[in-house]
Amino acid sequence: MSNPKLTELRTQIDELNLQILNLINKRGQLVQEVGKLKEVQGTNRFDPVRERAMLDLIQENNNGPFETSTLQHIFKEIFKANLELQHDDHRKALLVSRKKKAENTIVDIKGEKIGNGSQHFIIGPCSVESYEQVAEVAAAAKKQGVKLLRGGAYKPRTSPYDFQGLGLEGLKILKKVADQYDMAVISEIVNPADIETALDYIDVIQIGARNMQNFELLKAAGSVNKPVLLKRGLAATIDEFINAAEYIISRGNDQIILCERGIRTYERATRNTLDISAVPILKKETHLPVFVDVTHSTGRRDLLLPTAKAALAIGADGVMAEVHPDPAVALSDSAQQMNIPQFDEFISQLKPLCNLNT
Ligand SMILES: C=C(O[C@@H]1C=C(C(=O)O)C=C[C@H]1O)C(=O)O
Incomplete structure (x- = not known):
């Protein structure tokens, strides 16, 4: 049932579609140029005043048959798509971006290769309390083949009256234990001024959730030659988390592990x-290894195993969990740390599920 008139009209529509396509892409290129200028100037990509002016111009020039409101709606969609294009360009330009570097970054912690597909555990008490306490946990972790030992020496606590950590003394204990058991130490640093000193004692600088946007600390950690474990902020979006990592890498240090630790919700x-x-979003968007801290995200001992299984199944490079010889008397986070038999059970359930040696 071919109708020559219909065919002719459709041919014209096809031509117009191609022209619109061409114009939309041309427009997109101009918007990308504007985006680059905004990037340099540090101005906001979204410009509602400019958008309003363009919508007004459409109103002034609309001769139909479309309603102005319909056209304004279509143009608003175009503005939105263009804004997204500017965002994409910005993301692609980031040094941590997978688009910038396709292959995984491998973080080398005393020979432990994080990010090559094998999965790892970081185990240790929330706070360093004594040599004996850390040594007991390290012995149990080592027995299970765990090489990465965590422990908090500088504790950024919600209340200033809670235990604040042993400070340098805590780092010394961690180093002594790690040397004895041939393990690597991960410990949080909260003050840029402590980084230089900490380099002698620890193998990985942890930047905690509360400091994820402490930009001076990020820059200081980015300026040294030491792996960094960066935790996601309590209320940080993934975009903010990625930008925090960008602060570190922009100073030259690409040895970064990202750590999801739960976010504040209702x-x-x-x-x-x-x-x-x-x-998986962080693995897709960035080339950095990603860990999951099951202890802080849940705050519940009974959820450590199921959430660790989920983390390993979804492709995390490792799991971080807290272990204390006697959690009931721990100086911090006593409700969520495992004791040693619980840790043995935890790890033996997880080992068959993870990729231990690649
Ligand atoms: C391109 C710009 O940036 C954004 C995208 C717009 C567009 O698609 O035209 C308009 C305003 C901004 O929200 C601009 O400010 O000119």
């Missing part, structure tokens, strides 16, 4: 809400 059944989908 849900109170867990201490924080583990954002498990952040793991």
